[in-house]
Amino acid sequence: MARKISFDLPVAEPHASQEAPTAVPTSKVRPLLGLDRSLKQPGALGAISQTLGGMSEKVKRADELEKKLVEGQTIVDLDPAVVDNSFVPDRMEASAAAEAAFRDLIREYGQNSPILVRPHPEVPDRFQVAFGHRRLRAARSLGIKVRAVVRVLSDDELVVAQGQENSGRTDLTFIERARFAARLLDRKFSRETIMAALNVDKAALSRLITVATRVPLEVIEAIGAAPGFGRVRWQELTDLLEQDDNRRRALAHVKAAGFQDLESDKRFESIVSAIRTTATRSRPEPWSATDGTHAARVMRNGKKTTLTFDDRVAPRFGDFVREKLQSLYDEYKATEHDS
Numbered sequence: 001m002a003r004k005i006s007f008d009l010p011v012a013e014p015h016a017s018q019e020a021p022t023a024v025p026t027s028k029v030r031p032l033l034g035l036d037r038s039l040k041q042p043g044a045l046g047a048i049s050q051t052l053g054g055m056s057e058k059v060k061r062a063d064e065l066e067k068k069l070v071e072g073q074t075i076v077d078l079d080p081a082v083v084d085n086s087f088v089p090d091r092m093e094a095s096a097a098a099e100a101a102f103r104d105l106i107r108e109y110g111q112n113s114p115i116l117v118r119p120h121p122e123v124p125d126r127f128q129v130a131f132g133h134r135r136l137r138a139a140r141s142l143g144i145k146v147r148a149v150v151r152v153l154s155d156d157e158l159v160v161a162q163g164q165e166n167s168g169r170t171d172l173t174f175i176e177r178a179r180f181a182a183r184l185l186d187r188k189f190s191r192e193t194i195m196a197a198l199n200v201d202k203a204a205l206s207r208l209i210t211v212a213t214r215v216p217l218e219v220i221e222a223i224g225a226a227p228g229f230g231r232v233r234w235q236e237l238t239d240l241l242e243q244d245d246n247r248r249r250a251l252a253h254v255k256a257a258g259f260q261d262l263e264s265d266k267r268f269e270s271i272v273s274a275i276r277t278t279a280t281r282s283r284p285e286p287w288s289a290t291d292g293t294h295a296a297r298v299m300r301n302g303k304k305t306t307l308t309f310d311d312r313v314a315p316r317f318g319d320f321v322r323e324k325l326q327s328l329y330d331e332y333k334a335t336e337h338d339s
Contacts, residue, residue, distance in 0.1 A: 074149070075147050076150060078117070078148050082125065083127045083128070085133060086131075089183070106135065111135055111146065114148050116151065117132075118130060118150070118158060159194075163198050164196070175223070175226055185209060191205060214238045223254075223267045226268045284298065285297065285299065295310060296309050296317070
């Protein structure tokens with residue numbers, strides 16, 4: 001299991017130009033799950049707590065994280081104009097309709113959970129988001145202040161906070177998690193940090209990075225978040241892209257007219273359908289020597305030719321041929337050169 005990296009550090013003092021922070025009772029909010037309610041409640045709301053208690057281990061970990069986050073912290077109102085995005089994007093671009101729906105929720109009900117920011121490490125009097133990008137965009141669009149917890153975080157601590165918040169709520173799709181992992185790897189973060197950020201073990205991290213690096217970035221970005229498809233289907237697409245001319249066909253398909261008009265899941269299905277070919281399984285053809293001995297079989301499948309020797313019929317014939325491969329290859333090259 002990945003080792004969590006603590007990011008429980010002192011709170012940064014707000015800049016003098018900011019409004020005086022308004023303290024919010026920390027026992028009343030649970031920002032990681034986006035719920036504005038006390039941690040222990042009687043009656044009907046207590047039933048909600050029982051329901052949450054039956055959720056997955058990921059949600060339980062998010063529960064613990066959020067308690068740690070709000071303990072002793074002060075929530076302040078910041079001007080969105082002084083808050084920059086994280087240096088490592090995790091989400092892929094949402095549809096205009098989804099962004100509008102989220103913005104309408106903020107407009108109607110307000111921002112129930114704060115975002116997490118750090119003082120910008122390079123630009124004075126500015127901040128950088130660890131998580132809460134959608135809430136920040138909504139506040140920018142609505143022209144309102146954004147509620148935030150300000151903490152001093154290193155780069156490692158920021159990406160761990162960013163990844164664990166999303167992983168705890170199972171909020172990112174498979175390919176978003178895969179791209180996030182690959183981006184962190186590109187920025188030379190250790191695998192231990194990436195595992196902590198995504199709450200995954202080594203095997204799961206390898207699968208995420210494999211898909212993110214083997215599928216062309218242009219194809220991933222053209223498909224989008226694809227919320228309906230997980231690891232199995234993305235692995236299927238990865239394998240399909242490595243067959244024959246499928247990579248070129250996929251890159252051409254994403255540029256076709258009308259492709260971007262489809263929803264993200266439909267775009268995924270469209271590419272898979274376009275490059276999937278029904279493989280006709282070739283039957284091995286026996287090779288017969290002039291004396292009638294069936295010492296080998298030849299099978300062609302796509303761009304591969306397989307030669308299989310039957311040691312029961314001709315013992316050590318396969319070894320004999322293997323020893324002759326260099327001379328056979330030299331003869332082949334000479335023939336190719338002459339032609």
